[in-house]
Amino acid sequence: MKNNFIFLAATLSVLSFNSCTDKDGSINIFPVSKDMELGAQVSAQIESDPATYPLIPLTGGNNARAHDYLNAIVDKIKASGKLDYKDEFAWKVRIIRDDNTLNAFCTPGGYIYVYTGLIKYLDKADHLAGVMGHEMGHADHRHSTDAMTRDFGVQTLLDIVLGKSSQGTLVQMAANLASLKYSRGNESEADDSSVDYLGGTGYACSGAAGFFEKLIADGQNPQVPQFLSTHPNPDNRVAAIHAKATVNGCSETYSSGESDFAQFKSDLNL
Numbered sequence: 001m002k003n004n005f006i007f008l009a010a011t012l013s014v015l016s017f018n019s020c021t022d023k024d025g026s027i028n029i030f031p032v033s034k035d036m037e038l039g040a041q042v043s044a045q046i047e048s049d050p051a052t053y054p055l056i057p058l059t060g061g062n063n064a065r066a067h068d069y070l071n072a073i074v075d076k077i078k079a080s081g082k083l084d085y086k087d088e089f090a091w092k093v094r095i096i097r098d099d100n101t102l103n104a105f106c107t108p109g110g111y112i113y114v115y116t117g118l119i120k121y122l123d124k125a126d127h128l129a130g131v132m133g134h135e136m137g138h139a140d141h142r143h144s145t146d147a148m149t150r151d152f153g154v155q156t157l158l159d160i161v162l163g164k165s166s167q168g169t170l171v172q173m174a175a176n177l178a179s180l181k182y183s184r185g186n187e188s189e190a191d192d193s194s195v196d197y198l199g200g201t202g203y204a205c206s207g208a209a210g211f212f213e214k215l216i217a218d219g220q221n222p223q224v225p226q227f228l229s230t231h232p233n234p235d236n237r238v239a240a241i242h243a244k245a246t247v248n249g250c251s252e253t254y255s256s257g258e259s260d261f262a263q264f265k266s267d268l269n270l
């Protein structure tokens, strides 16, 4: 069975030479100007491998409406004014048809991928918006390039941007991205960002917590990845997300988009 999940992990690159500072003050040796190019290369690899990543076409049937629905969530998050790289990154979203995989991930530079298994699992638009905010947070804080630099080395990443890498490296890179291990600190930061982004969107700003609450209630569900019990503990994540919402003073009331969310699922035959 595939390793079913998202909220995975990375340690910060602690290299001290030739590094640059992100807008949020963290150090990342990979230049931010290259994030989009790296993401575009990995994204192209994903789109060229339908056996591994069966992407739902952008048009045909109700597909356009389904993508419009996700793009509207992305647009609301972008309109929060809380993204450091709102204009620099791509922020494009695609859906992967795999009803059994509870996953979503985002490449450097903002190419977002959501599995139908995750959409099917979620009960509320607010949960989905919360998870998307979390994934966009990883890209906006450049956690993904931190982690990829750790896993592959900065030269390999730069070779990809320069078109000097092999197809095999890109294949490996894409696979690594879908199960990237982020540090606990990165996960907490992405959770916090989700709350920041959703405030004022009309979605419950703690929407991501609702997702974890469902995972906790479903503790015996074999699709729930084991690492969620420790990385960080989901109870702690739920508490931290609600605490952040209280600090932000943002609304935790669920949006009234029930019928739209049901339509969205129906459009995807979920």
Ligand SMILES: [Zn+2]
Binding pocket: 006, 007, 008, 134, 138, 182, 186, 187, 190
């Ligand atoms: Zn995460």
